[in-house]
Amino acid sequence: xxxxxxxxxxxxxxxxxxxxxxxxxxxxxxxxxxxxxxxxxxxxxxxxxxxxxxxxxxxxxxxxxxxxxxxxxxxxxxxxxxxxxxxxxxxxxxxxxxxxxxxxxxxxxxxxxxxxxxxxxxxxxxxxxxxxxxxxxxxxxxxxxxxxxxxxxxxxxxxxxxxxxxxxxxxxxxxxxxxxxxxxxxxxxxxxxxxxxxxxxxxxxxxxxxxxxxxxxxxxxxxxxxxxxxxxxxxxxxxxxxxxxxxxxxxxxxxxxxxxxxxxxxxxxxxxxxxxxxxxxxxxxxxxxxxxxxxxxxxxxxxxxxxxxxxxxxxxxxxxxxxxxxxxxxxxxxxxxxxxxxxxxxxxxxxxxxxxxxxxxxxxxxxxxxxxxxxxxxxxxxxxxxxxxxxxxxxxxxxxxxxxxxxxxxxxxxxxxxxxxxxxxxxxxxxxxxxxxxxxxxxxxxxxxxxxxxxxxxxxxxxxxxxxxxxxxxxxxxxxxxxxxxxxxxxxxxxxxxxxxxxxxxxxxxxxxxxxxxxxxxxxxxxxxxxxxxxxxxxxxxxxxxxxxxxxxxxxxxxxxxxxxxxxxxxxxxxxxxxxxxxxxxxxxxxxxxxxxxxxxxxxxxxxxxxxxxxxxxxxxxxxxxxxxxxxxxxxxxxxxxxxxxxxxxxxxxxxxxxxxxxxxxxxxxxxxxxxxxxxxxxxxxxxxxxxxxxxxxxxxxxxxxxxxxxxxxxxxxxxxxxxxxxxxx
Numbered sequence: 261x262x263x264x265x266x267x268x269x270x271x272x273x274x275x276x277x278x279x280x281x282x283x284x285x286x287x288x289x290x291x292x293x294x295x296x297x298x299x300x301x302x303x304x305x306x307x308x309x310x311x312x313x314x315x316x317x318x319x320x321x322x323x324x325x326x327x328x329x330x331x332x333x334x335x336x337x338x339x340x341x342x343x344x345x346x347x348x349x350x351x352x353x354x355x356x357x358x359x360x361x362x363x364x365x366x367x368x369x370x371x372x373x374x375x376x377x378x379x380x381x382x383x384x385x386x387x388x389x390x391x392x393x394x395x396x397x398x399x400x401x402x403x404x405x406x407x408x409x410x411x412x413x414x415x416x417x418x419x420x421x422x423x424x425x426x427x428x429x430x431x432x433x434x435x436x437x438x439x440x441x442x443x444x445x446x447x448x449x450x451x452x453x454x455x456x457x458x459x460x461x462x463x464x465x466x467x468x469x470x471x472x473x474x475x476x477x478x479x480x481x482x483x484x485x486x487x488x489x490x491x492x493x494x495x496x497x498x499x500x501x502x503x504x505x506x507x508x509x510x511x512x513x514x515x516x517x518x519x520x521x522x523x524x525x526x527x528x529x530x531x532x533x534x535x536x537x538x539x540x541x542x543x544x545x546x547x548x549x550x551x552x553x554x555x556x557x558x559x560x561x562x563x564x565x566x567x568x569x570x571x572x573x574x575x576x577x578x579x580x581x582x583x584x585x586x587x588x589x590x591x592x593x594x595x596x597x598x599x600x601x602x603x604x605x606x607x608x609x610x611x612x613x614x615x616x617x618x619x620x621x622x623x624x625x626x627x628x629x630x631x632x633x634x635x636x637x638x639x640x641x642x643x644x645x646x647x648x649x650x651x652x653x654x655x656x657x658x659x660x661x662x663x664x665x666x667x668x669x670x671x672x673x674x675x676x677x678x679x680x681x682x683x684x685x686x687x688x689x690x691x692x693x694x695x696x697x698x699x700x701x702x703x704x705x706x707x708x709x710x711x712x713x714x715x716x717x718x719x720x721x722x723x724x725x726x727x728x729x730x731x732x733x734x735x736x737x738x739x740x741x742x743x744x745x746x747x748x749x750x751x752x753x754x755x756x757x758x759x760x761x762x763x764x765x766x767x768x769x770x771x772x773x774x775x776x777x778x779x780x781x782x783x784x785x786x787x788x789x790x791x792x793x794x795x796x797x798x799x800x801x802x803x804x805x806x807x808x809x810x811x812x813x814x815x816x817x818x819x820x821x822x823x824x825x826x827x828x829x830x831x832x833x834x835x836x837x838x839x840x841x842x843x844x845x846x847x848x849x850x851x852x853x854x855x856x857x858x859x860x861x862x863x864x865x866x867x868x869x870x871x872x873x874x875x876x877x878x879x880x881x882x883x884x885x886x887x888x889x890x891x892x893x894x895x896x897x898x899x900x901x902x903x904x905x906x907x908x909x910x911x912x913x914x915x916x917x918x919x920x921x922x923x924x925x926x927x928x929x930x931x932x933x934x935x936x937x938x939x940x941x942x943x944x945x946x947x948x949x950x951x952x953x954x955x956x957x958x959x960x961x962x963x964x965x966x967x968x969x970x971x972x973x974x975x976x977x978x979x980x981x982x983x984x985x986x987x988x989x990x
Contacts, residue, residue, distance in 0.1 A: 350410075383399055394485070423463060443478055451489075461517060483543070501534045502556045505534075531582070554587045586866070595933070630654075633651075635678065641685050649718060676731060676925070680733075687735070718853055745760070881921065884910065885935040887909075889935055895942060904970040943962070
């Protein structure tokens with residue numbers, strides 16, 4: 261009944277909108293102050309995108325708009341008097357359930373949702389107060405939740421009356437800008453659980469279109485009001501929008517919706533409203549929900565490169581692309597975009613090298629299509645840095661590694677081994693480039709000054725090569741490092757522009773130097789006299805090669821005492837000094853090295869946390885997931901040897917499981933897509949059972965002899981994975 265009736269209503273509603281729009285166009289040039297809430301389809305289809313500069317501008321504006329907007333606030337119309345309380349409503353519902361007479365409940369719903377004024381009259385905390393600030397929406401959230409929680413359990417005619425009232429509200433004609441009561445009504449209507457039903461999507465789409473078309477100042481209010489919604493209901497709102505987008509892209513029953521050509525504005529409108537919730541989520545620390553909850557995995561199945569190229573070509577134009585809203589694209593999808601973009605760059609660079617050779621009438625050589633790195637194991641770091649420095653022009657070619665004196669051919673395995681050993685040596689404390697902090701188990705840049713920072717540039721290039729060649733690294737940088745690496749995400753043309761400088765907080769310092777951060781936190785909360793008890797100035801002291809040096813945090817800082825009034829400034833300057841200024845030259849070189857390889861607009865799609873996942877993968881091993889996705893060659897998963905193998909592996913310690921993963925794949929890290937992305941294969945080795953297992957790391961393949969019992973398999977496997985360095989040819 262609801263579905264059939266709702267569809268008929270929506271068809272009429274859609275036709276009504278079309279008719280009104282046609283009439284509007286007929287009188288379009290008349291200077292009338294009255295505007296229809298539902299914009300015409302042409303305007304809505306071309307919603308302003310949040311793309312490169314626009315996205316950053318909007319993010320800044322949301323944070324920096326004043327709490328009291330300077331724009332004149334339209335007068336709020338007087339609201340009807342409604343005195344029903346939460347308890348009154350709950351009593352009405354209970355009486356209706358017991359008696360079967362739903363008239364009182366029906367009257368409440370049909371009246372309340374008949375117009376925006378009635379919605380405010382019912383759910384506004386105080387109808388006599390304007391509630392024109394971002395701090396308080398003035399919405400009685402408890403009453404809204406109770407009314408919506410009861411709605412889906414009411415008879416069909418009650419639910420229909422709500423939908424009919426919403427249609428009436430959306431079809432009202434508006435004069436001038438929206439009032440805060442209008443914004444309150446939008447905020448309340450968005451939470452309607454009926455919009456989870458596909459039969460209501462036409463109404464939902466028009467609601468989203470109106471909200472998406474609001475001014476930036478109105479969006480500012482909606483963002484700040486939305487962050488006050490409870491976590492559970494906030495997540496429901498986000499999931500509802502994601503489901504709307506998914507089902508519009510891939511409808512289970514296409515006949516339920518209008519043809520795509522007639523509603524191309526549905527997805528842009530929903531995505532822009534979703535962007536408001538993403539902005540609200542980012543304003544809270546910690547966020548209301550995880551940033552991964554905004555991912556829409558349905559987008560993994562569309563033509564991502566077409567989306568990416570549209571975004572590149574039409575960046576600031578009005579053409580919609582999901583890349584304008586990167587928060588909705590999953591890390592797996594972003595990895596695909598980055599990989600394909602890298603492959604296209606590799607092909608382009610290789611083609612140019614070939615053309616240059618032919619134009620000079622030189623014989624083409626296959627080696628010129630690759631970045632060939634030849635190193636000696638005993639001089640791994642120096643040889644590697646020399647090779648990368650000499651072949652800087654080839655960094656965007658496909659990487660191939662050769663270990664001098666070894667017969668291994670690089671089909672991917674030697675490259676993984678090279679990265680693993682090189683990172684292990686470079687980050688050793690004796691090398692002096694990075695300091696390991698035991699409390700936080702992470703590395704940070706050495707602040708000691710040196711004459712040449714080129715090695716930091718080469719380390720950045722090395723990390724860029726790993727991302728460019730889809731290799732995961734065992735690097736333990738704090739999250740702050742990746743935030744700095746995207747500051748800015750595109751290398752500025754002006755070389756005088758500072759790079760690698762970002763806003764840092766005490767929380768960032770906690771992730772690197774927790775003991776020092778705790779001390780500064782104690783300073784901020786100290787209730788005594790800071791100046792007399794601490795006797796500190798705006799000056800810091802650091803030991804460099806046995807010599808104590810002092811640095812002023814601000815001009816004449818050594819003469820400015822730290823007091824109760826200025827201690828917040830002192831802490832902020834101290835944190836900024838440690839994480840930005842004291843290591844600026846080191847990190848700037850590292851930044852330029854990374855971007856010399858990874859320079860791509862695809863980096864604009866990434867959050868700092870996502871860059872970390874691309875570089876390091878995930879350290880959390882799920883061997884059961886690996887077991888489920890493993891392929892077999894010469895074995896069946898029910899064979900005794902295979903059952904022995906998984907019994908042994910699942911019983912291994914974490915250290916041995918990491919060694920097995922490193923032995924078989926060349927890395928002990930899990931890629932972005934999880935264990936399934938490893939394409940791990942176990943092949944039957946026809947050699948004697950006296951032999952140890954053999955691995956082909958290029959293909960993530962383990963060759964396992966048919967050992968006779970579990971004890972023998974465990975013994976040979978542990979010996980093999982514990983002595984896994986070096987390559988040979990069979």
